[in-house]
Amino acid sequence: MIDLHTHSTVSDGTETPTELLATAAGAGVTVLALTDHDTTGGWAEATAARPSGMTLVRGAEFSTVSPDGRGGEVTAHLLGYLFDPEDPAIVAEQERVRASRRDRVRAMGERMAAGGLPVDGEALLARLPADSPAGRPHIGQALVAAGVVESVSEAFAGPLRKDGPYYVEKYNTPMATAIAMIRAAGGVAVFAHPFARKKGPIVESSVILDLAAAGLDGIEIDHPDHGPEDRATLGALAAETGLIVTGSSDYHGTNKTNTPIAGETTAPAEFEKIIERAKGVEVLADRRPPAT
Ligand SMILES: [Zn+2]
Numbered sequence: 001m002i003d004l005h006t007h008s009t010v011s012d013g014t015e016t017p018t019e020l021l022a023t024a025a026g027a028g029v030t031v032l033a034l035t036d037h038d039t040t041g042g043w044a045e046a047t048a049a050r051p052s053g054m055t056l057v058r059g060a061e062f063s064t065v066s067p068d069g070r071g072g073e074v075t076a077h078l079l080g081y082l083f084d085p086e087d088p089a090i091v092a093e094q095e096r097v098r099a100s101r102r103d104r105v106r107a108m109g110e111r112m113a114a115g116g117l118p119v120d121g122e123a124l125l126a127r128l129p130a131d132s133p134a135g136r137p138h139i140g141q142a143l144v145a146a147g148v149v150e151s152v153s154e155a156f157a158g159p160l161r162k163d164g165p166y167y168v169e170k171y172n173t174p175m176a177t178a179i180a181m182i183r184a185a186g187g188v189a190v191f192a193h194p195f196a197r198k199k200g201p202i203v204e205s206s207v208i209l210d211l212a213a214a215g216l217d218g219i220e221i222d223h224p225d226h227g228p229e230d231r232a233t234l235g236a237l238a239a240e241t242g243l244i245v246t247g248s249s250d251y252h253g254t255n256k257t258n259t260p261i262a263g264e265t266t267a268p269a270e271f272e273k274i275i276e277r278a279k280g281v282e283v284l285a286d287r288r289p290p291a292t
């Protein structure tokens, strides 16, 4: 089973890279991509922890902003696989986004404290590494610890929601820039959960056609936040454009409990297309391809 989108404690998952790989191996995953938000900070630990028999794809999920196809913009996520982690443009941009993420946690913490919620953004950040891509799940954990909500998912539906009184936006890389940056660093760029309506407004299909023409490599179709109709629409778009099609759990441990690891998977033939295009860093495997 191939799962190409997972998070560790290096961003907003609840398992360390070592624990994540053990969970994946226990679930029968043969190919795993580690795609923490806006960082490659977990790559070294994941590489060291890779069990024999498992293929490890080093990646990241980039925070971007995209035209929505209606004259406005929406935030969107872009998966980058197997890019050179030392590429100066990527290093600088990921640092910029992580700094903005920490500013956002601080600002949302201040708004929540002013609104009477027991959140201290500064104290929360002090417990994380200095270059952490801190996120709303970290605030959610603080809300759970304080007894305000019972789960991080409940916090996302409540105080952390995008249209709520405490929400603060962060800096996001323009989508076209992010695609070009990943490809210039030898990586493969896949639009993550493009139709995840629960996360907020989504792009029109026309935007995916434009991005495909501008160098996007693939789209994530089988994702827990995509319903059957949206999967069908995205499948038709992929067929029309030749975009690579992926499926993945977007596993965050107990921070998002809707899908277990490998709850959604990628077809081996599609994974092979990613391997063929990637030129940044090698996929890590005992032998290739073990994709089954
Ligand atoms: Zn995402």
Ligand SMILES: [Zn+2]
Pocket: 005, 007, 061, 250
């Ligand atoms: Zn994700």
